[in-house]
Amino acid sequence: MNETIAKGHLSEEQIDKDLLKNVNWGGKFKLWMGFLTVSLIICLYYYYQQLQNGLGVTGLHDYVSWGIYISNFVFFVATSLIGMLVSSVLGMMKVEWVRPVARIAELVALAFAMVAGLIIITDMGRPDRLLNVFIHGRVQSPIVWDIAVVVTYVVISGLLLYIPMLPDIALCRDKLNNVPKWQQKMYRSLSLGWNNTAKQFRLMNRYTRMLLILIIPIALSIHTVTSWLFAMTLRSGWDSPIFGPYFVSGAFVAGCAAVIIAMFFFRNNYKLKEYITADHFDRMGKLLVLVALVYVYFNINEIIVPGYKANTADAKHVHEMLYGHDSVMFWLVQLGGLVIPFLLILFKPMRKPLPLTIIAVVILAGAWFKRVLIVVPTQLAPYYPIQNVPEGWTGYSPTTPEVAITVASFILVVMIITVLAKLFPVVPIWEVKEDMNHKNNK
């Protein structure tokens, strides 16, 4: 019997107490939010500059019109996919150990998906023209498909976070008497009069199940369509039929890493060592090995197939990656951000919470730069040579406003997760109790 579900020694009251403890607005939280807010305001100043002066303040130009904004967007969409893998695929397969961390995965998914949409807007010099996508968008355009699936995915992720949380919201409503009035009111209306009746559980389970089924194709399409933004164009490095699965497999790597980091943070700050155990980290580490292996497999395909055939443009692209202009970043990302971490976590000691979290941070950073490698170099190698243009157009390096606005997107994600984790218990209380009763009755 593994230790993740053996909580027989905890009483129900103890569980309620432990898991509701984090729902408060303590000094630490205020300090942390204050820090995030100040940082966000600084970054937003740069966005104001961009609004005022247009995209000229960025390093983007006629050749590289998709820089770190779009790389970041791809990264965010990728990271948000983990919600589907953990709560839906593993949840429906009745993999019991994921239950305590499923909500964390959903939080990560929702936050990243919400901000992903905003990043697209930052890539527009005239955000007011976003409406044109809806007014003049063509149904043939992958951009229209992308907007449709991103919006849908945000809503499904939100519902999938909310509906299974109903019993816990009711618990907050009943047990938390020392929180502000507006918060009590919010719990009252959000809990939908939850009364732990059998019928309510039946309905909740039915709706959750529908969502879990629905989210699989939606999540697959959100990232497949994101990959199609690239793969549907005739450009070396993008023109690849395996871009969809390549992106999806990469998404799971980034998402797993993000969830591990979030788990570590919650476990230590919210003192949840009894609930998010070392065994959870061990299993998440194994899951990470699995998804990383699949991703390595796709990476090999992405390089070796065009590299072997070596038609002119593709050969140049592969050459730039392996030995040329982008080789340093390429090998750092592939070896340092994927292969070495994956080899390390094959060993059990490396799957302990702290080492695994450090490795996850490295993998997540690698995953971010990997998106830059996918997005940028292709644009610097158009079929027609770059001629008679300003010298700066033969390369791309992000400017300070660009970096600041990208940092802002990360701050927003952390803020969303922080606030949600302060409003609601991060570990599903009723599910932990259910598990425990189930075990005790055996």
Add this chain to the structure above:
Amino acid sequence: MKNNKGYHIIILFCLCFLAVANVNAQSDWQAPAEENEKLSPFLFDDDMVLEGRIAYENSCTSCHGTPGQDDFTPMSPPPGDPAAEQFQAQSDGSMFYKIKMGRGTMPKFEDAFADDELWNIVAYIRSFNEDYKQELPNMEGVVIPEYAMSLSFDENVDKLVVKVFAEELPQPEVSVSAYVMGTFGKHLLGKAQTNELGIAYVDVDPTLPGDEEGKVNVMVKATKEFARAKVEKHMVMAKPTERHSAIEGRHIWSTDRMAPIWLKITFFVSVFGVWFALLFIVFGLRNIKKAREEA
């Protein structure tokens, strides 16, 4: 080092020899005296220069390079740059003769170009010489007939019928060349000579693409000795072109309204299907509220 020096001297010597030999080779080539004195019956104008340039670029550039650029192909003997002094020192008749007859590696263009076209090339070569003054033949007592032309198309035999008159008399043995004018140049339909009735027939390819009505812009030139005439006319003698918009029909690349049906169905059915399910769940939340009392 020493060896190197010797080597250089040998190369230099060879080069000098080659240069001398080549100069000789070129200056050796003399047109027969009679040909040398031949004068162009046409006044070299911009029109001729332009046509000469097209002919030159198609047939001469590969060896002689661009005039004035000294970028002719290194051959032995060297073809030389037509804008160079040595070239321009020749008479018009000499140039005309050499282009027409050729020698050694210089091809013979007699069959490729009619006389007027050869003169076009001479006119083009002369356009690089600022000091050049065209020597015109003595025209005293020579009457140049003024040609008039009428064009028609015989659709039974797909032939362009060109009638050449001068003061209402049909003109025999006039060289006629017919062209179809395009946006970026002209396409030679064919060449013919008028018969004793002053009529020349030029074959027309019936698959030639015309405009929506099958019209093409035809240009016909008639030349005989000093007489010269040119006429342009829009004529219905080609295959009508049906113009289609590139985005006509339902395509991935068409407008939104003309998106492929399968795509529209797939997209909207998926989007509305998923949102229908989501709304079903959202409205279903009321049932959870209703179910708060155990039945």
